[in-house]
Amino acid sequence: MSRAVIIRLALIGLIVMVSGCSLAPPKGFPTADDVDLDRFMGNWYVIAHIPPSKTKNAYNEIERYTRGDDADTINVKFTYREGGFDGPKKIMRPWATVLDAPSNALWAMHFYYVLRLQYVISYVSPDYDTTIIARDKRDFVWIMARTPEIDDTTYQSLVERVQDIGYDTSKLRKVPQQPLSKRDDL
Numbered sequence: 001m002s003r004a005v006i007i008r009l010a011l012i013g014l015i016v017m018v019s020g021c022s023l024a025p026p027k028g029f030p031t032a033d034d035v036d037l038d039r040f041m042g043n044w045y046v047i048a049h050i051p052p053s054k055t056k057n058a059y060n061e062i063e064r065y066t067r068g069d070d071a072d073t074i075n076v077k078f079t080y081r082e083g084g085f086d087g088p089k090k091i092m093r094p095w096a097t098v099l100d101a102p103s104n105a106l107w108a109m110h111f112y113y114v115l116r117l118q119y120v121i122s123y124v125s126p127d128y129d130t131t132i133i134a135r136d137k138r139d140f141v142w143i144m145a146r147t148p149e150i151d152d153t154t155y156q157s158l159v160e161r162v163q164d165i166g167y168d169t170s171k172l173r174k175v176p177q178q179p180l181s182k183r184d185d186l
Contacts, residue, residue, distance in 0.1 A: 023099060023108050023118040025136040030122045030165050035104040037074070039128045040121070041065045044144035046080075046175045047130075047155065050167060052140055057083050058090075059176045060183065063144065065096075072098045074107065085178055123161055130158060138166050148177035 025031065046061035055061065058080035066075045074096040081087040092111075096119060100106040107119040122134040130150065133142040143158045150158075163169045 023116065024106060025118070025120055029120065029136050030134070030161075031103065032105040032121045032124050033103060035121050035124060036128075037067065037098070037104050040104075040124065040131075041067060041074075042146070044131065044146065045148045045177055046142055047145050047150055047177070048143040048159070048172045048174045050139070050141045050171045051173060055080060056173070059083070059085050059087060060148075060178055061175050063142075068095065072101065074098065076109070085176070085182075122165060123158075130154060132158060132161055132165075134162075134165050134167075141165070141167050141172075143172075148179060148183075 042065065044063045044065070046058075046063065049055070049061075051058065059082075061080040062078070064077040064079075066077075067073070068075050076092075076094050076096055078092040078094070080090050082090055094109050094111045096107040096109050097116075098104050098107055105121040107121070108116040109119040110116055118135050118137075120134050120136070121131060123130075123132040125131070129146045131144050133144065135141070141162055143155070143162065145154075159169050159172065162172065
């Protein structure tokens with residue numbers, strides 16, 4: 001075998017090994033008590049985030065959830081514009097597996113069939129109009145809402161929740177979102 005093939009196999013093995021690790025957050029990590037999956041489905045606009053590098057310059061981010069063929073699978077369509085409202089439209093289609101029924105707050109987000117990332121619904125408002133998605137590594141976080149804009153008071157209360165989880169909120173980036181009337185990405 002060539003050196004390149006050995007390196008590729010080692011990398012694939014490492015990814016498989018890491019993706020098999022437990023995704024459960026440690027005891028005491030803020031997790032929503034009882035997520036009604038049917039109410040959680042639909043469009044969520046990313047209001048602010050500490051993003052992965054791939055989406056650090058995203059505009060009009062929308063995460064869309066629909067129920068999969070079985071009770072534990074969630075289909076995801078994530079869209080955004082790269083670099084501006086007129087930037088190229090990007091689409092990702094990971095899927096999620098619910099790991100902790102009946103609370104439904106811990107998901108494994110699947111990318112590329114071998115990579116599973118922790119996805120914790122740390123907070124969802126009683127009327128399901130805002131949510132915080134976090135990770136116990138405190139590397140990425142998403143503040144999302146059912147509308148592209150939220151009032152400042154609501155935003156500040158969500159930022160405080162993110163800070164209470166242990167994130168450095170100075171790293172939060174407000175995601176530019178156009179009003180619904182100006183969008184062509186729905």
